[in-house]
Amino acid sequence: MIRIVDVTKSFGENKALSGVSLDIFDGELFVLIGPDGAGKSTLFRILVTLLLPDKGHVLIKGLDVVKDFWKIRTIMGYMPGTFSLYPDLTVEENLAFYARIFGTSLQKNYPLIRDVYEQIEPFKKRAAGKLSGGMKQKLALSCALIHRPEVLVLDEPTTGVDAASRKEFWQMLKNIQQEGITVIVSTAYMDEASRGDRACFLHKGKLLKAGTPEEIRESYPYPLYACRSKDNFALLKVLRNEPSTASAMLYGKTIHYSPARKNFSVGTFLSDLEKTGKYGSIEYRKTTPSVEDSFAFLSKQ
């Protein structure tokens, strides 16, 4: 288990993390959601022993990230947010390098990375700098996996990757999880929140909510309606200005809208708006909150 207790970290005046506590279970696929600058990378760097927490402590399988960092480094796999491969070395050489510095070899752990590596193997003689974005990610993942870590930490692996490759990437992570490896992934994409077993939401250095996707969905405190009109932007504006509104935000082609009061008559309210004629006809239906709804709501509190 990974136990994060009351971790605080500042860079000068800037507080990156304040009082973050979180448990991540063995063998879990855990997703850390948060907008840019939320403190995701800082938390990850503390996990992989690259940064020291100002306050609080972190135990990884009983090992302290400050005191036992040498031991932790042998059981962790880490893929930094920035491209961390040598662009002038070939695919094969990059992989061999990471294998050797972890004291292993490509042959030894090939079955583990086969899934991922097979897709880039035809290009093994190509310089890593000349790979496409998706292939670079796969190579970086292979490099982070090559020593069969017990815990794999991936910092925004899907940022800047197209939708199809993202989907494929999450499938690969699920396969890695099947091997008994704890996988922790951060992302800024809200829609990826439900891809893992559990997720947590980090906002301005504070942990707002952690749980399974169901738990997070159920934590949404209001009834939720999906509305649609000719001019969604104008409708969104007027909904937001209404004092009775708890939350209104764009969600794809609809507006997700929640009134604050339980016995509020949404039908009357919206048909009144319709009568002003500014928004055309307004369709609406009750809907169940998604993880995205919950997190978006939390971040506005």
Added chain:
Amino acid sequence: MKRFLAFTIKEFRHILRDTRTLLILFGIPVAEIIIFGYVVTNEIRHVPVVILDKSRDVTTQKITDRILASPWFLEETTIQSEQEIHDLFKKGNVRLAVIFGQDFEKNLMRGGKVPIQVIADGSDPNAARLMVGYLSAIAIQAQKDLNKEKETTGRLLIKSRMEFNPELKGAFMFVPGTIAMILMLISAMMTSISIAREKETGTMEAMLVSPLHPLQIILGKVVPYVAIAFVDAVIIMALGGVIFGVPLKGSLLLLMGEVILFIFLSLSLGIMLSTMSSTQMEAMFLSLFVLLLPTVLLSGFIYPIEDMPVALQWFSALMPARWFIVILKSIMLKGAGFLFVWKETLILAGMTLLFLLVSIKKFTIRLE
């Protein structure tokens, strides 16, 4: 050890794949030695020469005429004894002396080898070589004519030696200076940039999470540059010797040992600088302004230390290159042994140790 090897192999690959780096590593030393060598070399024309003729016969007169008829040499004065030559050189009045021994013609007729002694001003080695070369050409021509005229098998033999100014100021300085500068450039600048590059691109982050020890990372970085810097030092010395006639009077083994010591010093300095910079740009500017400029200006390479203001003289004592240049000069030009340079060697070794300690202490095992 395996991990360390993996690291070193990776470093070699980085270097060998980047043509620009390769050019810097091997092109600049060659270019610099040639540029410095030729810039300090004057044109050979109307060189003031003195001729001491102890034989005063027809043959010596003929050869003298030939020498003075050439566009390269101009008779400055005549002298009666060899003692005067030294004074003339010291005053800088003449740059070449030609001495004919007694019974020159007689010996030649007997068919033996007859020496013409040539003393050249060695403070400008390139010019000295050229002067001796021109003189030899004249002598060969003269011998051919003589053999035809007088039907003798006697041969002229040019015996040249260099006379140095006692302080060894001047042209030979450029070889030790260039070696110091190049080693500094390659070892310190290239390592600090290559470490900073890993920080900049994020590969350092990935590597730090591995069980690699900082010492393995540092040594892995350093080993390829030790090899390259050493090859460069050999190239510079060889070029200096072949093209410009810079001598190596002392022990080659001692010289190589000192060169390796200085390479380690520069490398540790480079590592120290890289711990202070987080981007390649920073590393480069630090190396340029903290290392290269002071090395060139204050080490005595370009401006003699004695001519500096006292404050700068003190400051120059902090320049590792200053001590290295003294060592190189002593070994190469004066033929000094270890007993003469142990003090400077100790200073360099001390500096190396200091830089290494600071960099190992400052080389973080984390990101902060």
